Amino acid sequence: MNKERAFPLFIDDTEVYRGMTLRDYFAAKSLPSIINGWYADGLKVSDDDNADGVAMVAYEIADAMMEARK
Numbered sequence: 001m002n003k004e005r006a007f008p009l010f011i012d013d014t015e016v017y018r019g020m021t022l023r024d025y026f027a028a029k030s031l032p033s034i035i036n037g038w039y040a041d042g043l044k045v046s047d048d049d050n051a052d053g054v055a056m057v058a059y060e061i062a063d064a065m066m067e068a069r070k
Contacts, residue, residue, distance in 0.1 A: 026062035027055075034058055 006025030020028075034057050038050065 023059070023062045023066055026065045027058040030058050030061040034061075 004022045005019050006022045007019040009019070031054070034054050038054060
């Protein structure tokens, strides 16, 4: 798994790995669009199965974004 961080902390020019990963950040940023699309299709994200599906789609998008950076 990629250890690159969205908000790295540097102390004395040394990166300290804290905070969310860049993959997590990309997934979180994709959530509003995914949720809006699901609501437009009449799905409720609050249903357990749908919430899992939203999370899976968010990470699929994040993985694609990580791959596009290479």
